[in-house]
Amino acid sequence: MITYYKDRDVLITSDRVRIAGHEWALDDLAQVWHRRGRRLWGKVAGRGALALAMLVPVGLGAIGVLLALALRSSAGMTVALAGGGILVGLIALPLADVLLERVDRSYDRGSRNLEIWARVRGADVLLLATDNRQRFGQIYRALQRALEGGPIIR
Structure with a gap:
């Protein structure tokens, strides 16, 4: 056998x-x-939610940097906003890695x-x-x- x-x-x-x-x-x-x-469709929506969860912190960081450049405020406030935006973006990197791993696994599993x-x-x-x-x-x-x-x- x-x-x-x-x-x-x-x-x-x-x-x-x-x-x-x-x-x-x-x-x-x-x-x-x-x-x-x-x-x-629940699995497809779950993938979308994971992508959104990755983009939100990066978007918030970008908004902080853009606000720092757009607002005509003191140098200290500009540095604080830009630094905060960059810090939020950097903090999002480990989160993005974990979420990308979950997205990869969701494609391995498929949506059907x-x-x-x-x-x-x-x-x-x-x-x-x-x-x-x-x-x-x-x-x-x-x-x-x-x-x-x-x-x-x-």
Whole structure:
């Protein structure tokens, strides 16, 4: 028996497929395909909120510097406004790094559910639904290799 993919919820071998507690013999899967689900607008809005959270401190810093240059005030006030604006911009850098990491992870997850379907004994069965594109790709490729009886790719 060859194992093509294994994690805590999914096991794909040369003779069986087990996903989320359901198990099928590989010979029972007459046809396998994938489908993209509906767009999850909450995830798209979450990305927008993260981008806005990154831009607000930078915008406030820029406004402080512009105010310092535009206002005809004392030198001390100009330096304080410009320094405050620059300081706010610099403080935003670590926050921006953390938020950019979260945006990157949100793109890895995607804004749609990805589904793997199979025709089992004449009925269409949803084998897997996930928003993790990388995991979906690994599982789908492993399932294809198992159905074709192909080699293990590590």
